[in-house]
Amino acid sequence: MTLSQLWVIGLFLVTLSALIFSNKRPSAIFSGLLILLLVTNTLSFADVSHHLTNNGLITLVLLLMVSAAVDKTSVIKRLARRLVVKGYKTSFWRLFSLTYSASALLNNTAVVATLIGPVKQNQHHAPSRLLIPLSYAAIFGGTLTLIGTSTNLIVDSFLIEHGHTGFNFWDFTLFGLIAGLASAVILFIFSSRLPDLQTTEKTYKDYFIETKVEADSELIGKSVEQNHLRNLPELFLAEIIRKGRLITPVSPDLVIEQGDCLIFTGNMQKVDSLQHIDGLKLFAEHSGLLNQNLTEVVISNRSRVIGKTLKEVGFRALFDAAVVAVRRDGEAVSGKLGEIKLRAGDFLVLATGPDFESRHNISKNFFIVSEHNYQQKLSLTQEYLTLGGFMLAVTIAAFSSVNLAVSLVVLMGLLTFAGICNGNELKRALPINLIVVIVGALSLATALEQSGVINLITDAVYPSLSQLSPFWVLVIVYLFTLLLTEMVTNNAAAALAFPFAWGICQSFNLPVLPFALAVAFAASASFISPFGYQTNLLVFSATNYKFKHFLQIGIPVSICYSVVILLLLKWQFNLA
Known part of the structure; x- marks a missing residue:
């Protein structure tokens, strides 16, 4: 064994150990790996930069950036409020069905992030009885298509890097569909093992948020419970003001009427979920100032607004801003937002106009704390354009020779032109950390192959594996990847396992596709550890x-x- 081979093996083991035992993010670990590969001349800069143009990586990046626009649509958010009902069985399967189907096309981590809030806020079942099924359903759904999870696209990028044509869009569907549904039945059967736990304490301060029911609202004539107003993520319906009369506490049977002022308390970061209820407008919307950026301020002890209401002080004209929400530490706020007498130390979230920053009276009245990104509601036309465009792009790529990356580039241009997303949003959606992980993993795989380490290892295991049938070799590759994904993360597991799977296929002259599928499915099959898959980590937290x-x-x-995946792979590819 040469010094070069020992060095590369050492890098692999150190990387694996860091992923398992350290608290560093995978992107930081792979960044360090890239630096070591370059400064020691193990790989050239051209070798590393070449991986940035990998078609699978580019497709993954484009998909995640387009997902930022798709996440703005209200379809899943509106369905989420109606998912959980009194019957656990019905709630389980409704939650599973939506998560499973949505995760086949959308980023499954984003789907879980959207649904966690409504599940936690439901009034019928302990969230801990539904959150693990939510995560597992997203994992199952992500394995249905090429774009359902980043793991599939990472393995696809490795295949392309090694001269293979890569996966087709539907290569995963048969296996993912049967295995996912079979496992869902097992999950439901064993759901009695799910604990009945209290949710973690909230880490945000309650803001006081006023909304008004417009004449065309979908809420009118239905009760609070029928409108699922108790299932909003991290927002609680505290009061209703009707014709000057304060109604508190709010009964689930209370019927909503036109002109009602609904007063919510909760997490200001979740206020955009109110925008997806037709005919429900925030207090600040009537001023026409509500936009993507909200400014959080504290009223100073020298402010002229102290002791006055928003109406009395003429807040909109005075500061070119409208109040979206208010918070007062140590005391609950009650009543209409415009009629609350303001105090020094009150926190306000403001929708600001173009002249806000240039007003000389801002610093005299407020201390600026931070800015919030507020996701504005899309118009009906924009919703149709976003969802229809995304489905069309995916359909074209799935049923024609047009590359998915090309379809996504065209769609991104269309969404930008239509004002659905802008340059800043796309930059924020750029998955830098994931890019670093993939480029680092591809570079490590190149180093393992160029140094001869893969050949060295396959030669060492050849005598043992040659006694086994191709199916049992496949089982070993699958279990190796499964063990990795429970110890590290799904993406890192796929990246670390693939080079060895490829080497085994070359040494034993076995077909590559079943082994690539085995790596992809095993890397996604993180059900035992809360740390192996992002959706598990989300519900764990x-x-x-x-x-x-x-x-x-x-x-x-x-x-x-x-078991289902391995048997299906054996049957589909005639592995003895």
């Missing part, structure tokens, strides 16, 4: 789950999923 809760429900799901 959303309530007081323990590691054992994932073990109890995840082991039978993982066994079922893995």
